[in-house]
Amino acid sequence: MEQQAQLKDASPFIRASESREPSLTRRLLKRSGHFARTNLIGTLGAIIVVFLVMVAILAPLISPFDPIDQGAQRFLPPSLEHWMGTDSLGRDIASRVFHGTRVSLYVGLLAVGIGLILGTTIGVIAGYFGKQIDNVLMRLVDMMLAFPGLVLAMLIAGLLGPSLTNAMIAVGLILTPSFARVARGSLLAIFSEPYIESARAVGGTDFYIIRRHVLPNMMVPLIVLITVSLSIAILAESSLSFLGLGIQPPAPSWGGMLSSGRPYMEVAPWVAIFPGLAIMLAVLGFNFLGDGLRDALDPRLKE
Numbered sequence: 001m002e003q004q005a006q007l008k009d010a011s012p013f014i015r016a017s018e019s020r021e022p023s024l025t026r027r028l029l030k031r032s033g034h035f036a037r038t039n040l041i042g043t044l045g046a047i048i049v050v051f052l053v054m055v056a057i058l059a060p061l062i063s064p065f066d067p068i069d070q071g072a073q074r075f076l077p078p079s080l081e082h083w084m085g086t087d088s089l090g091r092d093i094a095s096r097v098f099h100g101t102r103v104s105l106y107v108g109l110l111a112v113g114i115g116l117i118l119g120t121t122i123g124v125i126a127g128y129f130g131k132q133i134d135n136v137l138m139r140l141v142d143m144m145l146a147f148p149g150l151v152l153a154m155l156i157a158g159l160l161g162p163s164l165t166n167a168m169i170a171v172g173l174i175l176t177p178s179f180a181r182v183a184r185g186s187l188l189a190i191f192s193e194p195y196i197e198s199a200r201a202v203g204g205t206d207f208y209i210i211r212r213h214v215l216p217n218m219m220v221p222l223i224v225l226i227t228v229s230l231s232i233a234i235l236a237e238s239s240l241s242f243l244g245l246g247i248q249p250p251a252p253s254w255g256g257m258l259s260s261g262r263p264y265m266e267v268a269p270w271v272a273i274f275p276g277l278a279i280m281l282a283v284l285g286f287n288f289l290g291d292g293l294r295d296a297l298d299p300r301l302k303e
Contacts, residue, residue: 039292041288041291041292042291042292042293044285045284045287047285048288049285049286052101052281055101056102059099059102063092063099064081064083065091065092067095067096067099067252068250069091069092070090072086072090072092073086074087077268082094085268085270087257087260087261087264088264093271093275096257097252097257100253100275101278101282103251103254104234104253104278104282105282107167107233107246108234108237109230111169111171111172111233111236112230113172114169114172114176115172115174115233116179116222116226118176119177119179119180119181120179120183120222122137122141122176122183122184123187124183124184124187124210125137126138126180127183127184127185128206128214138180138184141176144173144174144176144177145177150174150236153171153239153240154240154243154245156173157170157245162245162248163247164248164251167237167246168237170236171233171240179222183222187218190213190214190217196213224290227289227293228290231282231283231285231290234279234282237255241253241256241259242255242256243259254275254279257272257275258272258276
């Protein structure tokens with residue numbers, strides 16, 4: 001009874017202290033504001049990425065025409081009706097650029113997801129078990145790194161056949177070695193921490209240690225690598241589509257638009273300029289965001 005009375009008397013002070021504690025939303029807004037003030041490059045990258053995501057989501061609504069409709073006159077210059085002009089088949093370039101944003105982000109996200117899962121799994125297994133397993137897996141990774149990324153992607157896409165799914169798989173495989181290297185290096189650094197030995201001493205299993213202690217502590221470098229890899233994936237997908245190994249016509253893609261507009265650069269330069277600007281904007285946005293996240297999350301760079 002006395003304890004209940006004491007708690008009842010102290011309840012106003014407890015509520016007052018809880019009310020003074022900032023909520024999760026306020027903390028997130030405060031950190032976002034601090035990030036925007038102190039990291040202009042990262043903020044610019046975030047704005048570009050959000051803009052591209054919104055364009056991809058709203059592409060059917062903001063596109064003035066059907067992206068595969070050939071009803072307009074060929075090689076019309078940019079105007080109020082056709083914001084970016086028309087191509088050699090009379091298709092509206094703005095509508096094709098907007099829908100191509102969907103393709104690039106879709107392929108980029110899934111390809112990075114493939115590279116993240118495969119690479120992290122290989123890196124964690126190699127670093128955790130070491131010895132012969134580490135040697136075999138890392139030599140396989142070195143063999144993949146020995147090939148130029150685009151050449152390897154062209155080889156894989158050529159063997160699998162030209163399609164959007166195969167391009168996504170090819171790009172994901174060329175991203176796998178980078179994730180494997182980063183995951184292995186992060187794991188080896190984490191293993192030097194005393195809490196890993198403590199977890200082993202109390203009988204923690206390998207799966208428990210990896211799930212509870214290793215993976216959460218390697219997320220910072222992986223998050224930074226994900227943002228940078230998205231720009232690489234978008235550029236690789238555009239290159240494969242340019243070479244005819246990615247998404248096939250008449251589906252819109254930035255690389256395919258560049259390829260079809262290349263012969264007409266002197267007659268109608270806007271046919272290739274606008275898809276090229278879209279690729280440049282996407283690559284810059286994800287690179288800027290990756291640099292900003294690295295500066296914000298890496299404790300060695302906070303000063």
